[in-house]
Amino acid sequence: MSEETQNVSQLLQVVKALLNAEKLNQANYASRLAENFAPISLFHPGETDISRVLAFLLNPKERHEQGELFLDAFCQLLRKLPVLSSQENGKSFIDIPKFGDSSFIAVEYTIPNGRMDILIRNADSAICIENKPWANDGQDQLQTYAQWLETQRDIKNWTIVYLSDHEPTEWSIDTNSIFRSKIIQVDFLQLSKALETAAKFSLAPSVRYFVELFVRFLRQNVAGEAPMTDKILLKTLKDPQNLAAAMAIYEAFPELRKEAWKTFCQTLSKQCEEINNFPLKLEYSEPDEINSGFAGFWFKPANNQLNWCINFEAQKINLTQICWGISGYNNCEVIEPVLYQELKNEATKAFGNERHSKYWPWWKWGEENPVSAKSFPIELNSVKWLEMMLSGKDSLLTDMVWDKVNTLLNSMDKKYL
Structure with missing residues (x-):
């Protein structure tokens, strides 16, 4: 055993002992401290909610009733950050003007060929916020947003804020x-720190x-920051x-997560192949994609003319906030209205009433602590x-997947396959 491997092994033993001690501590004090209490996550906020x-x-x-407290903090943050073109031409900053209590603020502001997530206006200035969690x-x-702002005669000073953990793409x-x-x-x-400082x-x-609470949600569910409350650890x-x-x-952990995902999807794919004349084929996101939202796996009808699938999809980074149900293929194809309603009826017949949306005729969230094949984890x-994913074998997790697929297939009219 190499010295580095030995050091890792020894540290893991120490961490394991500390975690066990932490569990005992939580058992004694959890009711008073509730450190893991995150009520905002119970409502599964989406991009528009944020x-x-x-x-x-x-x-x-x-x-x-705090007036300009948070708006001032946000503008101060913008004044400290360079513009996108700074990478090529050295750091350059925008002189963000004062926005006061007469400012106009709108959500989902409609313009020709688009909709701004948030628009902040005063007499002659504007800030457009594009929210990409x-x-x-x-x-x-x-x-499109930039061209519209540039052509508005009454806007002399404008800025677009790209709120995201990565830069915008050429797309x-x-x-x-x-x-x-x-x-x-x-x-x-950066946003979390600005809001948190202002809140004080x-x-x-x-x-x-x-x-x-909102800042904690952003840190853990959007930015992917793991909670660390144990000072001794x-x-x-x-x-x-x-x-x-x-x-x-x-x-090593991110690579381990990717390996687990790859092994799990390959296990499901192999199980698909072992079923003779199986009417669905499995497709799944590449391991590198789990670091972003909307990674998942989906069972698509073998008939390529049908554009629906049984979809298991993480809405947030690192395989968290998972939902499952029936969606359009690739989660971006709108299902023809008649077929949409028929698929919704089939899923309701199999699993009962649940949610639906533009691309999903029927879907539901996973559960926090599922214990039977009838459920599915939310992360x-x-x-x-x-x-279980790393094992490459049958497990409670694979049973959960096949319970959903088989239940739907057994109740579904063959014309949809």
Whole structure:
């Protein structure tokens, strides 16, 4: 055993002991501390919900009654961040003007050929916020917004804020576009810190507590920051003699998650092949895609003329916020209305009433702690499920998948296959 491997092994033993001690501590004090209490996540907020909360906080006239507190903090953050074109021409910053209590703030503001997630206006200035917690860029999206803002005669000073943990792609705005000098990328950790700092000056405890909950949601469910509440464990990991081993574990975990996903999907694919004349074929996201939202696997009818599938999809990064049901193929194809209703009826007959949306005739969220094949986890990013995925064998997790597929197939009219 190499020295590095031995150090990793020893550190894992220490961490295991500390985690066991933490479990005992939580059993004694959880009812008083509730450190894992995250009520916002219970409502499964989507992109539009995040935009509405952010617009609520930024609006000085809203019922939080804190005036320009959060709007000022947001503008101060923008003044510290360089524009997109800075990479080629050195750092360049935008002089963000003052936005006061007379500012106009709208969510889902409609313009020709598009809809801005948030628009902030005063007499002659504007800030457009494009909120991308998980979704992919739309074609020419930022270019369209920029062109519209540029042609408004009453807007003399405008900025686009690309709220995302990654830069916009060429699909949204060309790398040579002159408008890149008017676009600032803000990631969700930067936004979280700005809101959290501002909340400390809130005179209303209820507002301060709400912002803290919202910030925690953004950190953990959008930015992917893992909670670390155990100070003893953190101190142990930061110890110089453990640091190299801790880094080795930290760097290996994302690759381990990818390997687990690849093995699990290959296991399902093999099980598909073992069933003679199986009417569905399995497709799945590549391992690298699980670091972004909307990774999943789906069973598509062998008849390629049909554009629906049985879909298991993570709505957020690292295989979290998982839902399952029937959707259009690739989750972006609209199902013809008659077929949409028929598929909805088939799924309702098999599983009961649940949710539906534009691309999904029937879907439901996974569960927090499923224990039977009738359920499915809302996230796969835990030791329990990763172990099953890595095994490459039949498990409770594969049983959960086949329970859904077989139940639907057994009740479904063959014409849909």
